[in-house]
Amino acid sequence: MEQFGNRNLIVSLRNIDPSFNIIENNATGSDPNRLPDIQIRGNSSLPNINNLDEIVGLNTPLIILDGFQSTLRKMLDININDVESVTILKDAAATAIYGSRGANGVVVINTKLPKQGALKVSYRGDLSVEVADLSDYNLLGAREKLELENKVGLYNNPLVERDVQLKKYYNFLLNDVNSGVNTNWLEIPLRTGVGHRHNINLSGGAQAFRYSVSAQLNNTQGVMKGSGRNVFNGAVNLSYILKNVRFNNQLMISEGKSTESPYGSFSDYAKMNPYWKAYDDKGNALKFVGDPSNNLFQSRWQSLPTSPLYNASLNGFDKTRVSEIINNTSLQWSILKGLQFRAQFGINKLTQQSDRFRPANHTAFANYATADLFRKGDYAYGISNGLGYDGSLNLQYTQTFHLKHTLFAGVDYNIRQSQSSLNSFLAEGFTNPNADFMSMALQYAKDQKPGGSESLIRSVGLTGNINYIFDNRFFADASIRMDGSSQFGKNNRIAPFGSLGLGWNLHNESFLKHIKQIDRLKLRGSLGTTGSQNFSAYQALSTFQYYTNDRYFNLNGVYLMGIGNDDLKWQQTLKSNVGIDAEFFNSRLRLTADYYKSVTNNLLSSISLPASNGFSSYVENVGKMSNQGFELKTTGFIISKPADRLFWSMSLGLIHNVNKIIETSQALKDVQKNRQMQTGDVFYPLFFEGYSTTAIWAVPSLGIDPSNGKEVYLDLNGNPTYIWSGTNLRAVGDANPNVLGNVSTMVRYKSFTFNAVFGYRFGGQLYNQTLISKVENADYKYNVDARVYDQRWQKPGDKVFFKGLMVTGATSRTSRFVQDENTLTCQNISLQYEPRAENIRKLLGVQNLLVMVSASDPFRFSSIRQERGILYPFSKQFFLSLNVTF
């Protein structure tokens, strides 16, 4: 695992299995406090009309930690050293036992159980160095920027007195440039983040009683100054075995603190003009930039722009504290030979507190009126609590009859409740700049009330499964699960899920047995249904809410929030899968291939109602979506010389997925009409029948007319036009690549192991947001992409990619900015040194030693040039790790 990455479990897993797809978020880059978006085998849910931008959250896979449902955040923070195994379940047979929760795939994480033996102590330390990757930023320098401003006429005005002012201001700026001002704003908020991680583990015990204790301190320092994540993980694992009863208890606590960079959003620096000074002569951060210390600027700026850097010099903060306690208890009782009973109970308690303080002189309050002087400075406080229970009873029976027949049967009963609440409020008026304590506020925020939300979800499930193996040649398994959840309508709360699987070990057949080259050849297929639960807790209910800001004379009122749906039922995904597992030449070549198709029926979506029903829509099961594709993973040992301790292996992972929306509700179509017609540099995913959820919708473009610098579009009838209209949008590309995957190689020679993982994506498209927002629709008041300067149309006859500098009117979604994306990323490189145990023991007196250096995301090639990491830059990370066992 560690050879595949050192950032966190999520990234390592992606590097090993590309089907665990992290969707790159261009806005938040490598922000250590931001949860990644994960998807397995495509999107299986569509968002509803009121949350069109939240498709990702709906498709997050289920995460099971030691048998209980867990979260993506836990997966980010978990102590990798405690993890024994991670399995990604994708097909119907594997996910069916998770029934209503398995549609998006399941990640099963098991932590290490204590092992018998003398007290063993191991330590692992990592040192990480993180640097920002700004290779995709291409901004103008001070002189060019000022010249551009002049060219587009920012310093001209028909009114003579204004014109004179503007010219004077221009000269002031030019003077600064001539004196050498050329601030690289991008570098200012960045740093080289040096983080460290320490892990210590004790374990041991006798046959009957075993224990393990681990503690980890993980300090991550992001590349934006001051942003970081500090997590402490502790775990105590006890197990006690008495005759045929095994008792196990595991306690995990984690305490995390994350801080957001006081420097704010990275985009605020990217837009700063390089001809502005960042500091005054004494080296203090300036509050206002481009200040000529008189009123000259007024023709250009109403009020001078503020510097984001100034806020970083104040004592504000933005931090979140998370503490989590998980306790899992299990009891295993071998009743008879082959019959086993298991009871499990887990509790999970989570507290999260967020604090954000901005002192009175923060630039956010710079434009407050005099009357609001005492409202300057604010403190936002939020606290959320979560408590979950999860219990299960399980009975398993295994028996082999007449040597050839093996039967395995099991019943599982599971019950869950999860409850969460959030309360928040905002206080304002911090007149004393050093007072950062909430009670120092003068008052609560004007015209605001406390915020918050709450949810309670309960579900029960009963699963039965049966496996049968004949002669180690034929396999059959079937499972059925009854699932109930409070999230669905009262007439359809309980729904059945099930699966059927078959397998055939060809290599055990007489006709193949004698072929030496084939070590394993298994055919398998499965079919089943699963559901998905990533929906709001109370969507099926007709509920009333109190008017909090209105009443009727002497009476408080309530109103009906919407029409509930007692018949609302589970969204069901029918998954089918055929695959092959093969091993050849003494297992030197391994191959796993799968072809799958999944169809989600009964998608939850709003249905429009006639106005006379009093509400415009309600939630119903309507809509259908499919995903199909294949996955291939192959590993070959090119060199395998155990005698010389030399090994070389290569592996390739390849995924192809096609997503298609088959049916959507009318309400979804209607609500998207607005988004379709919007102009400017907006870009929305649109969900239309017959197309993928990741399709890129833009108006086809014929390029720039060399005679006048205007863009020529194609309308739906194929006629050229200068007029952009949302009705002419077409699917001109797909962000989902044709193939994606990874290639990795490992060389081991004696005590050294070298490992490299490359990820690739081919055949997809991207809508290049930089070209539109930083070039064509660029706001010349602020810094822009260098391509504005030299690649735009200027005079008749210019055959260029960008429209004329002076062609007014914002460019809207056009196919001109849809570009092919072919990307190769080096995801991880590592070199490990692990001397032979006996040598070490003699030399250093330790049991085991391992030293590793690694780099994550060190380089990347892409056919597309767009700014990456808008709000937070992407980073490269380098590690030095040491692992010692005493």
Place this chain on the structure above:
Amino acid sequence: MKKIKLIIGVLVMVVFTVSCQKFLTVNPKTEMTGDALFSSEQGFVSALAGVYIQMKEDAAYGKALTMTTMEHLISSWDVTASTTDQKLGLFQYDDAGVETSLANIFLQQYKIIAGINIILANVDSKKAVFSPGNYELIKGECLALRAYVHFDLLRLFGPVPANATNANLLAYVKTVSKIANPHISVDAYKTELLNDLSAAEALLKDTDPFIKYSVADFKSGTYKSESEIANYRYLHMNYYAVKALQARAYLWFGDNSKAYDAAKTVIDAQNTSAGAKFKLGTAADFAAKDYVLTNEHIFALYDFALSTKYTRNFASGNIRKGTNATTINTQLYENTGTDIREANLWEAISQGSVNSYILKKYQSPDIVTSLLEDYKQIPLLRISEMYFIAIETAPDAEAQTLWNTFRASRNLVAASLSTDPVQKKLEIIKEYRKEFYGEGQGFYAYKRINAPKASIVFVPATATVDYTPPIPKTETTNN
């Protein structure tokens, strides 16, 4: 062994199915399920208050149905060229902006009806939770409100009564569900509406405290009930409001004698402490700055934000008629010189270089020391309308007497009322327009008698009068 397994299996199944439904029923904390809400009288009262809140929202009687959209239809206010407001006045129902503003009214009205229906769906099964009399009050009010809102939908989107086709146009909605409601004929609609009103009348006749107590009793606290629903009845759909609505509806449906009876019941209503329950407003009321004439209100909506609304819309000059008194005085009031409305209800203001002539009807002090001075009410039914109904339907002699009473209250010289029914109607319609300016009733008045263009005050020369806006697409396409 097998037996044990079987028993375990059966037990698990039993536990699973029995406990399941209960376990899986959750109650949100920031919201309430219907079961939780309607488990107490308080819940019903809150739900009913919610209905009144929705009625006083801008999309309904808070603005669109009283001050703006309905008045723009009859060009009561100055408009800017090619705005939705102007197109409303030109009856251009195919304009997108006009369509949207009417569709918003339509949806809001049915939303109010849904709020009423959810109460009515629970009120009978939870009869036990009410203290004596309150079941009748709440159910009666709900039925009457349902009729009130439905009636306004019919008056706006339905046919002109004179040439009523019996097409299936609108739905009379009595349930809350996701099933589309059938559109029924005007006759069937009328039956449903009148049934709701008689049911409401029967429920309120003996229970409404308004019968015994006067508005002053409620305001001063002489009458104060433990049940909040029984207080301030003039702000609720009370017994007299039911009678008044009956008068309005019978007149619309052409049943003059019933309209007369109902109107007379309200005009003749006496407080136990003697004196008419509802008094026609006089110069004294205007002198006391009670421009909206609260003494005349049979049923009004109380709006806390009315002063703010007035400042924002009227006092700002946004809603105005002309730049000075000329237009209003000559065309609306015909320069009587004595009419107290002409003299008191309007004001010329100027902001910078912009002059406006504005309606002061909704001007009211924001903060008051006594409820008696609190005029933040939007009238939905007024006694003056009952006079008009009675005048139109009474025998000639009585009509003349009532006409004289009304004219006297407005400080107009006595005048003889035409005995020609058509002439008489036109004369009364003129009075409707003066009386209910900015209250949204003018359009219905013209529509009821299918008034010719010449009789509509302020109608633009280019307009082609059309009293029947189409049913909004939000109703027809999703059905």
